[in-house]
Amino acid sequence: MEKKEKLMKHIIAAVCIQCGAEYEADDNAYTCVKCGNVLDIKYDYGYIRGKLAKEKLASRTDYSMWRYKELLPVEEDSRLTPLRVGWSPLYKTERLGARLGLRNLYVKDDGQNPTSSLKDRASAIAVVRAQRAGMTTVACSSTGNAASSLAGNAAAMGLSSFIFVPERAPKGKVAQLMIFGARVISVQGNYEETFKLSAQAIERWGWYNRNAAINPYLLEGKKTVSLEIAEQLGFKSPDYVAVSVGDGCTIAGVWKGFKDLFEIGLIDKLPKLISVQADGCCPINRALETGKPIERMEENTIADSIAVGVPRNGEKALRAVRESQGITVNVSDEEIFEAMRLLGTVCGVFGEPAGVTGTAGLKKAAERGLIPPDALTVAIVTGNGLKDTASAQTAAGEPLRIPPDMDILTAEFKKRNIYF
Ligand SMILES: *Cc1c(COP(=O)(O)O)cnc(C)c1O
Numbered sequence: 001m002e003k004k005e006k007l008m009k010h011i012i013a014a015v016c017i018q019c020g021a022e023y024e025a026d027d028n029a030y031t032c033v034k035c036g037n038v039l040d041i042k043y044d045y046g047y048i049r050g051k052l053a054k055e056k057l058a059s060r061t062d063y064s065m066w067r068y069k070e071l072l073p074v075e076e077d078s079r080l081t082p083l084r085v086g087w088s089p090l091y092k093t094e095r096l097g098a099r100l101g102l103r104n105l106y107v108k109d110d111g112q113n114p115t116s117s118l119k120d121r122a123s124a125i126a127v128v129r130a131q132r133a134g135m136t137t138v139a140c141s142s143t144g145n146a147a148s149s150l151a152g153n154a155a156a157m158g159l160s161s162f163i164f165v166p167e168r169a170p171k172g173k174v175a176q177l178m179i180f181g182a183r184v185i186s187v188q189g190n191y192e193e194t195f196k197l198s199a200q201a202i203e204r205w206g207w208y209n210r211n212a213a214i215n216p217y218l219l220e221g222k223k224t225v226s227l228e229i230a231e232q233l234g235f236k237s238p239d240y241v242a243v244s245v246g247d248g249c250t251i252a253g254v255w256k257g258f259k260d261l262f263e264i265g266l267i268d269k270l271p272k273l274i275s276v277q278a279d280g281c282c283p284i285n286r287a288l289e290t291g292k293p294i295e296r297m298e299e300n301t302i303a304d305s306i307a308v309g310v311p312r313n314g315e316k317a318l319r320a321v322r323e324s325q326g327i328t329v330n331v332s333d334e335e336i337f338e339a340m341r342l343l344g345t346v347c348g349v350f351g352e353p354a355g356v357t358g359t360a361g362l363k364k365a366a367e368r369g370l371i372p373p374d375a376l377t378v379a380i381v382t383g384n385g386l387k388d389t390a391s392a393q394t395a396a397g398e399p400l401r402i403p404p405d406m407d408i409l410t411a412e413f414k415k416r417n418i419y420f
């Protein structure tokens with residue numbers, strides 16, 4: 001038999017986070033055969049260090065996540081996504097900072113990805129790997145954004161997609177993936193049941209699996225948000241990074257990105273993570289706070305993208321927050337709406353409920369005096385508000401409704417104390 005050439009020279013192995021078993025990092029290595037846990041991709045930092053110096057990066061003109069190709073699980077000859085994923089803006093926002101009592105506050109608006117959420121970073125990896133492996137169909141289950149990002153990135157790559165969504169997924173997200181030509185299966189059940197059905201279908205029909213719960217390469221895509229934050233800050237590490245947490249893959253990815261940069265010597269310290277969940281669904285934060293294992297929770301929050309009662313990347317998330325000596329904050333739906341209004345009115349940034357949950361948590365942490373006022377702090381907005389206009393309307397209320405009459409307009413302004 002022909003010996004398979006070892007590809008991806010910059011990757012050492014896929015390692016089980018629980019028992020340490022090592023696997024060749026290929027598309028057969030997903031979860032650990034021995035203990036069933038998720039795997040983590042281990043890089044050859046010595047090899048990468050020589051290839052990814054600051055000056056080299058500075059001269060690159062690829063303003064997308066692929067500018068960090070050396071730190072990603074793709075082959076040198078892989079065809080990359082045609083969509084521009086990543087390199088979202090990092091805004092220094094003095095006015096929001098003033099409101100929160102933070103003098104060095106930045107907002108990373110990841111709603112500005114091609115399908116309007118941070119999930120594009122993971123889906124880009126999925127379609128590139130699927131294409132390289134010669135597969136033509138990709139699939140996932142999702143609360144919405146993983147689905148629409150997979151559908152969009154698959155469409156751009158010329159792959160077809162099967163998407164499983166729980167029936168509560170907001171209409172905007174479902175419409176988005178229908179437009180991208182995905183075959184959509186809306187499951188009458190919660191996220192956990194949707195996930196299980198998708199896993200069975202993927203197994204039965206052999207599609208490429210873009211479930212972050214299983215596929216360890218997706219987190220590698222998500223980590224590019226941190227690579228960008230550091231580079232946009234001139235290779236400085238923030239002191240705090242606030243991020244909303246559902247399954248746990250994103251926050252673990254955020255941590256991995258900073259650790260990668262630390263390992264290859266591009267930053268000289270690591271941030272503390274602020275793990276923000278909703279009061280109505282916070283199994284990861286509860287485990288962090290109590291020191292007990294993660295236990296299932298109901299999914300009671302308006303922030304559908306982080307309503308994950310049984311997180312599959314929970315263990316990775318716990319490790320990330322603990323290693324970073326981070327903090328946990330839970331917020332109510334009302335606090336999420338408040339953050340949505342605040343980001344909109346003070347920064348002009350429109351986030352969906354889960355998109356602004358990190359900012360809601362940061363606000364709460366700052367008000368409690370948990371963040372030093374001078375700390376370099378970044379809030380990641382993970383998804384765009386147009387994805388869920390029903391929630392935006394709940395947060396923002398109704399406009400002034402009047403007939404087309406100047407006298408009535410003037411009277412209404414007066415009644416409401418609107419002067420110029
Ligand atoms: C998926 C998602 C998150 C959380 O990511 P997890 O990996 O599930 O923790 C946060 N915000 C938005 C908008 C998302 O789509």
Ligand SMILES: [Zn+2]
Nearest residue numbers: 016019032035
């Ligand atoms: Zn194991």
